[in-house]
Amino acid sequence: MNPLSDTVARGRIRWGVLSTAKIATRQVIPAMQQGVLTEILAIASRDEDKAIAAAKELGIPRAYGSYEDLLSDPDVEAIYNPLPNHLHVSWTLKALEAGKHVLCEKPLGLDASDAARILGVIGTPPRFKVMEAFMYRFHPQWQKALSLVQSLALGEVRAISSFFSYYNAQPENIRNHPDMGGGGLMDIGCYCISWPRFLLGDEPVRVVGLSAHDPVLGVDRLASGILEFPGEVQVTFTCSTQMVPYQRVQVLGTKGRLEMEIPANAPAGEATRLLLFSGKGVREEPEVIAIEPSNQYTLQGDAFSRAILEDLPVPTPLTDAVANMAVIDALVRSGKEGRWVEL
Numbered sequence: 001m002n003p004l005s006d007t008v009a010r011g012r013i014r015w016g017v018l019s020t021a022k023i024a025t026r027q028v029i030p031a032m033q034q035g036v037l038t039e040i041l042a043i044a045s046r047d048e049d050k051a052i053a054a055a056k057e058l059g060i061p062r063a064y065g066s067y068e069d070l071l072s073d074p075d076v077e078a079i080y081n082p083l084p085n086h087l088h089v090s091w092t093l094k095a096l097e098a099g100k101h102v103l104c105e106k107p108l109g110l111d112a113s114d115a116a117r118i119l120g121v122i123g124t125p126p127r128f129k130v131m132e133a134f135m136y137r138f139h140p141q142w143q144k145a146l147s148l149v150q151s152l153a154l155g156e157v158r159a160i161s162s163f164f165s166y167y168n169a170q171p172e173n174i175r176n177h178p179d180m181g182g183g184g185l186m187d188i189g190c191y192c193i194s195w196p197r198f199l200l201g202d203e204p205v206r207v208v209g210l211s212a213h214d215p216v217l218g219v220d221r222l223a224s225g226i227l228e229f230p231g232e233v234q235v236t237f238t239c240s241t242q243m244v245p246y247q248r249v250q251v252l253g254t255k256g257r258l259e260m261e262i263p264a265n266a267p268a269g270e271a272t273r274l275l276l277f278s279g280k281g282v283r284e285e286p287e288v289i290a291i292e293p294s295n296q297y298t299l300q301g302d303a304f305s306r307a308i309l310e311d312l313p314v315p316t317p318l319t320d321a322v323a324n325m326a327v328i329d330a331l332v333r334s335g336k337e338g339r340w341v342e343l
Contacts, residue, residue: 085181154253209331
């Protein structure tokens with residue numbers, strides 16, 4: 001029986017995790033352990049003691065003291081890569097060379113050309129599957145929002161506005177290291193760019209960006225952007241790593257308005273809601289659309305595993321990750337040059 005046939009018969013994909021990053025140990029691994037198609041088989045760290053401790057705490061069978069040792073494990077079929085941004089592409093490429101599928105945290109690379117390096121090696125059709133881990137797309141609240149936009153429940157969308165912030169001024173945190181791909185635009189601004197692209201199913205034609213940098217840390221701690229999409233749809237956003245924690249998305253059309261309260265970090269196990277306004281006035285009470293409790297990380301892991309099991313295209317193609325990165329690049333360039341940048 002060939003490896004793929006064996007996997008299909010078993011019904012689960014065996015996963016290895018590169019690093020003991022908090023996003024992995026606190027969010028993604030526990031969620032994927034609840035999946036019906038995912039099995040967390042191994043975890044690695046450059047500090048073997050950390051790998052062993054994490055494996056013991058999370059009930060993971062195998063622990064490795066190097067990423068190379070995990071990639072050499074023939075039983076590991078897919079890799080989850082939550083390493084710092086500057087290591088996303090290099091270790092994704094090494095995983096592909098080792099014959100593994102890869103789910104890589106966002107943003108995929110440090111810029112569009114960096115991310116595109118992966119496109120150059122996966123082939124057409126790809127022998128191994130790679131996807132950027134924008135987990136929000138799998139949550140039912142986003143699927144419902146997409147259906148409302150596509151069904152013209154809001155009329156024709158004219159504007160989308162979003163805000164995403166938290167406070168983190170810790171010098172040792174990787175998000176505050178410019179050479180590691182830190183900063184607000186890379187860490188959370190990428191969501192504010194991905195959200196309208198997902199809802200509109202299109203790419204911006206030009207953008208303008210503005211950012212303010214921490215004078216000590218050197219990373220952008222406040223960034224805003226205006227994105228013009230085809231049909232003169234205007235998208236605005238602000239993100240910050242040194243402001244009060246907050247997140248929100250507003251979608252405004254010719255007939256109605258949709259508000260999403262927790263667009264990025266929808267709490268697992270808790271119901272969420274969408275607020276739908278039908279355009280009756282600024283004091284209108286919204287229709288509350290209740291969304292069942294869901295763990296978007298569990299759904300993401302199962303969706304990616306199903307693509308492997310059934311040899312299907314991944315839910316979000318790799319070209320989407322490169323395109324999202326291209327918008328970030330354009331916003332950075334706009335901020336430096338003080339002008340609109342066309343894509």
